[in-house]
Amino acid sequence: MADFFSPQDAELLEVKISKGNQKGLDITDLCGEFNIYEELGQPILLADITIADSVGLLSSFPVTGQETLTCTLKKGDVMYDMNWKVIDIGRISDNGQQVYSYTLDLVEGAYLNSLTSLVSQAYEGNITDIIDSIYTDYLKTELNYKDDSSGKYKCVIPNWSPYKTVKWLMSRAKDKNNKPLVITNTFKNGTSILSFDTIFSRDIMEEFTYHKQSEQDGKMYNYQDLAQTPLAFNNIANGQVTNQLKNGAFGSTYISVDTTNKSADTFEFDVLEYYDDMPKLQKNIILDSENKWNDKPLNEYSKTIQSVKFQSGENFGPSHLNYEGNTNNFLPFFNNMNRMLESFKYTLVVNGRNDIEVGSLINLRFPSNRPFNEEDPESGLDKKRSGRYLITKCRHKIDDRDKYTLVIEAVSDGLGEEYNA
Numbered sequence: 500m501a502d503f504f505s506p507q508d509a510e511l512l513e514v515k516i517s518k519g520n521q522k523g524l525d526i527t528d529l530c531g532e533f534n535i536y537e538e539l540g541q542p543i544l545l546a547d548i549t550i551a552d553s554v555g556l557l558s559s560f561p562v563t564g565q566e567t568l569t570c571t572l573k574k575g576d577v578m579y580d581m582n583w584k585v586i587d588i589g590r591i592s593d594n595g596q597q598v599y600s601y602t603l604d605l606v607e608g609a610y611l612n613s614l615t616s617l618v619s620q621a622y623e624g625n626i627t628d629i630i631d632s633i634y635t636d637y638l639k640t641e642l643n644y645k646d647d648s649s650g651k652y653k654c655v656i657p658n659w660s661p662y663k664t665v666k667w668l669m670s671r672a673k674d675k676n677n678k679p680l681v682i683t684n685t686f687k688n689g690t691s692i693l694s695f696d697t698i699f700s701r702d703i704m705e706e707f708t709y710h711k712q713s714e715q716d717g718k719m720y721n722y723q724d725l726a727q728t729p730l731a732f733n734n735i736a737n738g739q740v741t742n743q744l745k746n747g748a749f750g751s752t753y754i755s756v757d758t759t760n761k762s763a764d765t766f767e768f769d770v771l772e773y774y775d776d777m778p779k780l781q782k783n784i785i786l787d788s789e790n791k792w793n794d795k796p797l798n799e800y801s802k803t804i805q806s807v808k809f810q811s812g813e814n815f816g817p818s819h820l821n822y823e824g825n826t827n828n829f830l831p832f833f834n835n836m837n838r839m840l841e842s843f844k845y846t847l848v849v850n851g852r853n854d855i856e857v858g859s860l861i862n863l864r865f866p867s868n869r870p871f872n873e874e875d876p877e878s879g880l881d882k883k884r885s886g887r888y889l890i891t892k893c894r895h896k897i898d899d900r901d902k903y904t905l906v907i908e909a910v911s912d913g914l915g916e917e918y919n920a
Contacts, residue, residue: 654668683857708865726852884911
């Protein structure tokens with residue numbers, strides 16, 4: 500494919516499968532749909548590829564879940580060389596005329612390093628540096644980017660797998676402003692540890708409009724118009740106040756019990772006390788300030804969720820933080836950030852955009868139900884839902900016609916203007 504006329508155009512080249520040190524078997528002509536999966540907070544990068552087998556590959560080359568699959572993705576003038584490990588074969592079906600289709604489930608090589616090694620070691624330092632050393636020593640790869648976490652910790656990892664260790668450490672990682680850190684793994688840019696301040700300060704990658712129709716007239720080709728036109732745009736969650744209330748997004752109670760000093764520290768979280776200082780996508784909280792239950796604002800119900808953590812205050816001395824002893828100044832904000840990002844959620848299918856990935860920001864525009872006014876085009880915009888959205892999931896999909904589409908999940912944490920505006 501020499502010329503690329505559409506944002507969807509891409510090509511999967513030189514797909515080879517091999518085992519051990521044997522020369523790879525070229526299966527490019529057998530390949531159908533190829534998917535790469537990214538998810539915010541997930542350190543493992545996954546993929547799968549569909550095989551339409553009419554040559555008896557499984558008989559001549561038994562696939563048992565220990566093979567290597569290499570391929571090259573061509574997008575425009577850019578080549579992406581990829582190396583995957585086969586971990587499973589599934590969804591086998593007989594298509595008739597001695598043609599079988601099945602899916603090879605794939606994972607990056609670091610996953611096998613995590614399966615074949617255990618972390619049994621004492622660490623001291625900030626969480627980002629500890630995770631960085633685990634990636635280097637055990638997963639045999641490097642972090643692409645890392646924001647520093649605050650605080651010094653001492654911990655002993657008791658024979659856990661590297662990925663389990665990373666997830667456990669990330670559950671307490673915060674930046675200097677007491678905001679949670681999150682881990683991302685993308686096929687273009689590898690693994691990064693990012694603060695929400697870093698993510699929310701990124702440039703907008705693209706703008707998409709709900710139910711936008713392409714302006715192509717068949718005579719003049721407009722690449723940008725196609726790139727900005729969603730192929731599908733679905734509403735998953737549109738205001739989740741009841742669930743957020745249940746899960747402590749607006750108010751919660753955290754109790755840290757010191758078993759050594761026989762004392763307890765109680766913290767009651769009220770979202771409105773901290774909302775202005777928190778990193779956020781939208782300016783306005785989803786709560787209606789006039790909405791009350793039993794004459795009490797929803798944010799003042801601090802007993803919708805209660806967490807009790809036990810810790811020994813003298814475990815490591817005053818120079819190092821104790822994980823559970825730090826719970827009151829971390830977990831309330833960690834829980835709030837995650838629950839607020841459940842406010843609005845949409846899935847979009849867009850023409851292949853390999854520059855958009857998990858952790859990217861996009862603008863979404865929604866029409867209002869007011870009549871369109873040519874003199875004031877913005878009057879037809881739903882300013883409450885429109886605004887910045889965070890990509891939390893991505894599926895890069897290349898089908899058997901060399902068409903590249905991106906399936907994304909986009910979320911936002913509030914409203915573009917006040918609820919009662």
